Amino acid sequence: MNRRDLMTGMVVAGTTLLVTPEGSAAAEPSRAPGTPGHGKHAVAPLPFNPAKLKGLSEKLLRSHHENNYGGAVKNLNKVEEELARVTKDTPGFLVGGLKERELTFTNSMILHEAYFGNLGGDGKAGGSIQKLLAAAHGDFGRWEEHFRATGASLGGGSGWVILTYNFHSGQPQTYWSGNHTQALAHGHPLLVMDMYEHAYQMDYGAAAARYIDAFFQNVNWDVVNARLERAQKAAAALRG
Numbered sequence: 001m002n003r004r005d006l007m008t009g010m011v012v013a014g015t016t017l018l019v020t021p022e023g024s025a026a027a028e029p030s031r032a033p034g035t036p037g038h039g040k041h042a043v044a045p046l047p048f049n050p051a052k053l054k055g056l057s058e059k060l061l062r063s064h065h066e067n068n069y070g071g072a073v074k075n076l077n078k079v080e081e082e083l084a085r086v087t088k089d090t091p092g093f094l095v096g097g098l099k100e101r102e103l104t105f106t107n108s109m110i111l112h113e114a115y116f117g118n119l120g121g122d123g124k125a126g127g128s129i130q131k132l133l134a135a136a137h138g139d140f141g142r143w144e145e146h147f148r149a150t151g152a153s154l155g156g157g158s159g160w161v162i163l164t165y166n167f168h169s170g171q172p173q174t175y176w177s178g179n180h181t182q183a184l185a186h187g188h189p190l191l192v193m194d195m196y197e198h199a200y201q202m203d204y205g206a207a208a209a210r211y212i213d214a215f216f217q218n219v220n221w222d223v224v225n226a227r228l229e230r231a232q233k234a235a236a237a238l239r240g
């Protein structure tokens with residue numbers, strides 16, 4: 001098992017999905033990870049030209065990337081610096097608070113990188129993921145209806161919709177998450193849709209359904225297929 005496979009296989013509640021400035025579809029090579037515990041995580045650049053997406057404005061995308069994703073990365077670094085100072089004498093309520101924030105900001109970083117990483121495409125589904133989802137749901141449109149409905153259920157609130165490769169079942173499954181810390185315990189995100197209002201309010205107000213339409217117009221299905229392929233390899237490695 002090489003390092004990439006090892007990283008991909010060690011997925012708990014999201015984990016190692018990383019993006020590149022180019023957003024290269026099939027490859028989507030990872031940027032070098034930060035050093036956990038030492039506050040060295042870096043903000044990855046947007047993997048697409050934000051002026052070129054359909055129905056999502058450059059202003060919205062840059063604000064989302066800089067303030068929400070970038071804020072999570074910077075806050076994670078600060079939390080890790082504080083955790084490095086924890087000793088056996090640190091009050092439990094301080095340790096617990098920092099550890100909760102560590103998980104929240106870590107998942108926010110990972111999920112935002114996956115989200116931006118699966119945008120910038122033409123929205124035309126294809127490949128192995130389309131076949132798998134069509135087989136599981138009767139047809140691909142039925143899966144999309146389910147994914148969209150899950151997103152709509154979060155409209156006006158906050159959370160994520162994540163098509164995840166479930167290592168327990170060996171199948172992709174759509175999951176709901178009401179915050180950054182409810183991701184599947186043993187899965188690999190394949191397609192991530194941010195349903196926090198900051199992802200669409202600037203362009204669509206409270207009209208979450210219009211944002212979901214725009215999201216699907218920009219999905220990079222080549223990236224989703226590449227993630228599926230890596231997850232399937234990791235699943236094989238995990239089976240030993």
Ligand SMILES: [Fe+2]
Nearest residue numbers: 068194196199
């Ligand atoms: Fe977000």
